[in-house]
Amino acid sequence: MSFLFGGKKKTPQELMREYKRNVDKSVREIEREKTKLQTQEKKIINDIRKAAKEGQMVKGLYPSIDTIITAIVLFQGPVRVMAKDLVRTRAQITxxxxxxxxxxxxxxxxxxxxxxxxxxxxxxxxxxxxKGMNAKVNPIAMQRILFEFEKQSEIMDSKQEMMDDAIDDAFEADDEEAQVDEVIGQVLSEIGIDLGDQMHHAAPTAAAANAQEDLDADLEARLKNLKS
Structure with missing residues (x-):
């Protein structure tokens, strides 16, 4: 009726939610009615058991006509009516x-x-x-940007490589000599030789050898002068 009074037309999503709510409501109502019938079923079963017990008591009072009383009580009396009600209730529950x-x-x-x-x-x-993003993307401009990016990256890599080489050259000699001294020190230490003590003792010996050489040279020069 909304179109007659100018009401707002419901969207498909709103209609779907409304239908879903109605279905859920119907399921809850059916569940409530089923629960009531199940409660009624239990009551009927109890009533049938009660009536059957009462029939057994009647049989005890009139033992000579047990068969007749049993038929009347169980099949023609209230028990039969309640049994029909139970069958119908169970069918309704189903x-x-x-x-x-x-x-x-x-x-x-x-x-x-x-x-x-x-x-x-x-x-x-x-x-x-x-679609909007693709419309904004210019393939040619993107290609130029990628080309320039790759170019600048190569230039940066080249400069970085040159700087690394210069730094390596500046420290390579010192590092190499330090590493060589470290290796020699480790080797001498392993064989029980202290390089510092050896250098300390070696210095005076070298000086004495130089002094002896100078003395020999002076004596030889004097002998030559005497002969001449």
């Missing part, structure tokens, strides 16, 4: 079970449709966003 299953199937179908609709809307939005 129908409510079937109705509940059918309504739940309808609810599941509505939920599936709702999920499909939501997925469709999401894909529609994603496609629209992708």
């Amino acid at each position: 129908k409510f079970y079937q109705m509940k299953c059918q309504m739940q199937a309808v609810g599941l179908r509505l939920q599936t449709i709702k999920s499909t609709q939501a997925m469709t809307e999401a894909m529609k939005g994603a496609a629209k966003a992708m």
Whole structure:
């Protein structure tokens, strides 16, 4: 009736939610009625048992006509009426079970449709966003940007490599000599020789050898002068 009074037309999503609420409400009502019938079923069973016990008491009072009394009480009296009521109640419970299953199937179908609709809307939005992004992307400009980026990256790598080589050359000699001294020190230490003590003793010996050489040279020069 909304179109007659100028009301706002419901969207498919709103209609779907409304249908789902109605289905859930129907399922709850069916469940309540089924619970009532199950309670009634238990009451009828108790009444039948009570009536059957009363029939047994009547048989005890009139043992000579037990068969006749049993037939009257159990098959023609209140027990039979209650048994029919029990059968009908159970049939109604079965129908409510079937109705509940059918309504739940309808609810599941509505939920599936709702999920499909939501997925469709999401894909529609994603496609629209992708279309907008693709429209803004200029392949030629992007290619130029990538080319320039690659070029500047190569220049930066080359400069960094040159700086690394210069630094390595500046420290390579010192590092190499230090490493050589360290290796020699480790080797001499392993064989029990202290390099510092050896250098300390070696210095005076070298000086004495130089002084002896100078003395020999002076004596030889004097001998040559005497001969001449």
